[in-house]
Amino acid sequence: MSGLTLTARAVSDATTVRTQCAVVPVFSGEALQGAAKALDSAGGGSLSATLKLEDFSAKRGQSTLLPGAAKAQRILLVGCGKRGDFDRVAAREFARTVYSALNGTTAKDALVLLDDLSVHDATAEWLLETLARSLATGAYRYTETVSEPQPALTVSKVTVSSVLGKGPAQTALDAGAATASGINTARNLANLPANICTPSYLAQQARKLARGNSKLTVQVVDEKQMRELGMHSFLSVTAGTAEPARLIIMNYSGGRKSDKPYVLVGKGITFDSGGISIKPALKMDEMKFDMGGAASVLGTMTAVTEMALPLNVIGVIAAAENMPSGTATKPGDVVRSMSGKTIEILNTDAEGRLVLCDTLTYVERFKPEAVIDIATLTGACVVALGSHASGLYSNTDELADALLAAGTEAHDRAWRMPLWDDYTKQLQSNFADLGNIGSAGGGSVTAACFLSEFTKNYSWAHLDIAGTAWDAAPKWATGRPVGLLTRYLIDRAGK
Incomplete structure (x- = not known):
């Protein structure tokens, strides 16, 4: 690019x-x-x-x-x-x-x-x-x-x-260039306006990446199939828009068939109005960046395929628009997720976790080595960490440590945050198994705790990139955390 x-x-x-x-x-x-x-x-x-x-x-x-x-x-x-x-x-x-x-x-x-x-x-x-x-x-x-x-x-x-000599030096240059290609891909997708970069457009870009690459296949799940799968939490987000939602699965087979895949899950809300819980008009245009997680997954898959890494990686994008209309989900509605858990939607602007929870249930079928979701999830994370570090949550110390190390190496840093049962209690609802927001305080933590309820059966990490995915002045996508994710996967391939 x-x-x-x-x-x-x-x-x-x-x-x-x-x-x-x-x-x-x-x-x-x-x-x-x-x-x-x-x-x-x-x-x-x-x-x-x-x-x-x-x-x-x-x-x-x-x-x-x-x-x-x-x-x-x-x-x-x-x-x-x-x-x-x-x-x-x-x-x-x-x-x-x-x-x-x-x-x-x-x-x-x-x-x-x-x-x-x-x-x-x-x-x-x-x-x-x-x-x-x-x-x-x-x-x-x-x-x-x-x-x-x-x-x-x-x-x-x-x-x-360089003192390295031509061969090793070229390998290092190629790795840096491939990472940059992934970062630039993510930046370009996120910088596009929402009337161009729709869920269907993201599906097209995934298919374009797979074209001519025998190691990469793409599957796109439409709303009818989601309904059959019981992904009603996901579908509740897209109920108010004319743009159809898409679940996009990019399967890169660079390792042995027996190797478990590393799964990346990206939040792809191509525009977030807040739904019925509508956002203030000021800076609402920046909500085209709410698909920064999806952009980073496509970017990382770009880098992985360019480097032809010898491991299996599955990139999954949960793509939807969140808009208000007569058919939109209302605060107080209760939906049943793919996992069977019911969710009281207390705030329709807490929509990212609603598409992610069903997607995190869906990816269990891949028997993953590890799952990492990437999402511009909460303004609370921006308050906590600003724009320098992404918030990192994990149910596995080994995975968390590997991601932190990769972020330091790539200078695309993350900071580990707590994932305690004390915060999960804030998600209690009188009318469902979970509320989609917690009581006051710790908004980034309670959002991660919500997601953790759907990741009990595998090693999982969540990256809240609300503060790192774009700069407000000048308004510009950063391409983060492609550097962190690519470094993590390079390290796994090296092992």
């Missing part, structure tokens, strides 16, 4: 490679080394002269563009700060600076010389993955409904030299 090609190449002498822009990392307070020293010599000392002027002191986030030397038309110096302080935080800033600096040139290709660059708390593979992901996500442009989209990144090909 970014239109950017990333290629690994072993470069023993930077002065022999023809490129429109050579990107050279430089540490502050140090003499030039390796590729920087060679290009400085070929350019008559232009790099060292620039450092002596002190306009560019190689601080983190700094960059400066110089005339070419040897076979490089331009030389881009990128500051890395002090070598001893070059950690993951500094490396991510380096990657962002490379992108923004390249974006300011007219170069069509670039050579990034990383042989002399190491991160003291990460591997060379991590650095390459991070660079690839940063460049490819930076190059994303939304184009579908604007007459004059932002100009695309001029650079279309980036070659990277």
Whole structure:
């Protein structure tokens, strides 16, 4: 989607490679080394002269563009700060600076010389993955409904030299690029307006992803089939809209037949008006982002298929619109879920859990290794964690720890929240087995406790991404938590 090609190449002498822009990392307070020293010599000392002027002191986030030397038309110096302080935080800033600096040139290709660059708390593979992901996500442009989209990144090909060597370096670059492809897919789907991105549109995108891929099959369950399955909780959400709901199942078979699948379940409310419990008008347009969980599942499946991971993954999207009308579900109505539990719908704006509970019951048939649901579920999670961390709930410590570790590695972090019986008591109803909201306080927790009632028979985690799926200013989908989910699955494939 970014239109950017990333290629690994072993470069023993930077002065022999023809490129429109050579990107050279430089540490502050140090003499030039390796590729920087060679290009400085070929350019008559232009790099060292620039450092002596002190306009560019190689601080983190700094960059400066110089005339070419040897076979490089331009030389881009990128500051890395002090070598001893070059950690993951500094490396991510380096990657962002490379992108923004390249974006300011007219170069069509670039050579990034990383042989002399190491991160003291990460591997060379991590650095390459991070660079690839940063460049490819930076190059994303939304184009579908604007007459004059932002100009695309001029650079279309980036070659990277690393101590890893060509093969391992290319593997790391490909992993970063595939993750970025998944993130960009999720961002694009979530950024689309709700009159385009409907439940049927999400089903089309799933089928498009499976086209030509023998390992990926797609099944779409319609409302008639849902009714036959007893998914009345799910159907209660879609009762007020003309847009038909869809349960979309993407089955990727990359592992052995005997391997249990990892199941991802995405909340796909393509527009959430709140239903009869209608939302305030202010910022209601942002409710097109309420399918961020579904977008992240499609994005993660995109990354998984591009990497051809050797494991079985099933992505399931619970897609529906939540609208008010004469046929809409009313507060106080009671519905029977697929599990047989009855639910009193006290608030029709707590609709995500109503589609998810039936979907979580449905996926039990896959005999999963683990199930992870992803949902823009509660405003209460935004209050608790803001936009930095997704809320993580799990009935299994091992699964929770693996997801937390993956989030840290991918810098797509989550924070574990309690899942205690004390909160479940807040869901008691006089007229049904459960109410769909709890009494005051702990709204994100009671929502997760509600879902946990339908996940007793397998290892399960819930990611509340209400605060992380999009930014309010500027209004823009983030593609989270595709990075976390993809890293988790890469780690499982490695084991």
